[in-house]
Amino acid sequence: MADDVFGIVGTTQGAFKVERVVAEGGFGVVYRAYHEAFRAPVALKCLKVPGTLPEQLRAQFLDKFREEAELLFRLSAAIPAVVRPLHHDVISTAGGVFVPFIALEWLEGSTLASHIAARAAERRPPLSPIEVIRLLTPVARALEAAHRFPGPSGPTCVVHRDLKPANIFLAQTHGAEVVKILDFGIARARDAATVMAGQTATTSGGLSTAFTPAYGAPEQWAPKRFGKTGPWTDVWGLAVTAVEALAGREIIAGDHVAMMGTVLDEKRRPTPRSEGVLVPDALEGAFRRALAVDPRDRFRDLGAFWDEVEQALGLPQSAPPIALPGRGPAPRGARRPSASPAAPRSTRALDLPGAGLTLPASFADEATRELDLPERGGRLPAHSLPTEPVVPLALDWSPPAPPPFARPSYAPSRMPPPMMARAPARPSLSAADLMAMFALPVRLAGAAVVITLLDLGAASLLFDGERIGVGPLRLLHLAVGLVVLGIGIAVFRLFASDR
Structure with missing residues (x-):
């Protein structure tokens, strides 16, 4: 469990009764506290400010801290995905430690x-x-x-x-x-x-x-x-x-x-x-x-x-x-x-x-x-290279606006199964296309049926069961060949239509 490095558990800091330590990071400690005015739990993030910070720079730090806390409040009010701050102040511990903090929604x-x-x-x-x-x-x-x-x-x-x-x-x-x-x-x-x-x-x-x-x-x-x-x-x-x-x-x-x-x-x-x-x-x-x-x-x-x-x-x-500029208004009622x-x-x-x-x-x-x-291929000017990667919140930067268009709203729906790739859509065929595609195979199959019936009828009525043919070949063989040919033509045309 994280340590109470500031020694404030069990104390009351303004409207906040500090209950326990929740987590500790490199730059702060998070406490669970009870807001006695709101009668609700909150999270207190207490910042670890270097103890060597002189008094004059502490004042400058607090001025910036207040300004950016106000900007963060406006940001969270407009953007629901940003956690909402409720209050900011400074705690002075019994040992004289300087502890800026922000109270956040729990x-x-x-x-x-x-x-x-x-x-x-x-x-x-x-x-x-x-x-x-x-x-x-x-x-x-x-x-x-x-x-x-x-x-x-x-x-x-x-x-x-x-x-x-x-x-x-x-x-x-x-x-x-x-x-x-x-x-x-x-x-x-x-x-x-x-x-x-x-x-x-x-x-x-x-x-x-x-x-x-x-x-x-x-x-x-x-x-x-x-x-x-x-x-x-x-x-x-x-x-x-x-x-x-x-x-x-x-x-x-x-x-x-x-x-x-x-x-x-x-x-x-x-x-x-x-x-x-x-x-x-x-x-x-x-x-x-x-x-x-x-x-x-x-x-x-x-x-x-x-x-x-x-x-x-x-x-x-x-x-x-x-x-946003260049992006069109957020859809009304969009969630x-x-x-x-x-x-x-x-x-x-x-x-x-x-x-x-x-x-x-x-x-x-x-x-x-x-x-x-600069554009790719150019070198960064020497005077613009920072010695520390410090970036302000408020700046006069505006990215190039993309071509204007109305952005459709996004409504969460039932999640479909995982998709790794999208298969190309097969072309749609009309009834006339299908009839034209399978006309010849159907005719060949019909001819095979007629030949088979003639062979069976002639064999039973005229030739005492003897099948009609020339040498080893029989009419039945011709009928089977026509059926196979029709099937082959149908399969070929079907696959050719998908290309």
Whole structure:
């Protein structure tokens, strides 16, 4: 069980009576608490801020923390798949520890990572391609909306940067199973806090780890080579998450050096087929592009990636939960598809969608803008290469708008059986075509019947049972030959019509 590192279990912090520790991560501790005003359980995510953070920088951190918490509240209000924050504040412990926290809605359920592990432990097959895509569609469309979230001064780009099965929660809400995204912006909060404190989180091998290594994109491993993170980073994270659900196991494993080698190896892409999952060519192609090493070869827009995925499986095209520039309004009354896997139900606190932070102005303007990647073949300008993979939430980035069209609504329906490939449709034939096709075979069969009757009648009436023929050949032999010929012609014409 996780430790109560802040020593607040059993205490009351404002309106929250802290009951127990639920989980602990590298940047925070999740507590279950009781909201005495609402008379309901909540999840408290308490952030581990470096103790070396000076008082002045603490104030700057809190200002950014408040701003991004407000943006996150607006994001969750517009996008149902984003877990909802309820309150944010700071706890001052008896030992004087500085503990910023966010209170979140409490949900019952389990993470996608737990669901995958449970299926493997029970020796059940992994989820089928259609099951995985339908389950992750709310996540994909929520991210598409977050990347171009409407704001007072134009679209705002909100990038998750740590998408993985552990940050996708399969929750039970009012008797229905819904999908929630956890930890929106927590990576940026961690980056900002450590940079403000003049620290860099490193692994035992000396590599920077401002992300989860098994799901880190190439630009997170090598920012000086590939540039800053952006929407293309979430394309990578969602693709790796989907492949892991298809394979039923972690697909990028080993120590940090081995994982980095796998991620940056252009000859080995962790696509479904490379992990032993049979999928249609079009679906494999979409994942190969989504998992390209160079971000310039990857989908720049997550919506475009998911459009190709749905088209490859023949699924109805889903829509983002809000109207986006160039995408048309969200269909009126359209419901977001939700996953319904038979996941083991356990009581879990939702992990925090933390506040994504920008660096203060003193940390250079170049570090607070998204990188506009040049076309393939060009080199990144030296002045635009970031020294830290820190990305703000609010930025003036707007991807190129695709050709306008009205996006049809997506309504979840009864899930069809797994589909690996779509067989081409056979051409339809009219009654006239069938009559023309089988006219000759029918005539030959009719002639054979007439010959057989003549042979039998002549043999019994005229020749005392002697069959008509020339030498060893009999009329009956001719009748059989006509039948065989008719059958052959019919089969040939039938197969020729399918081509």
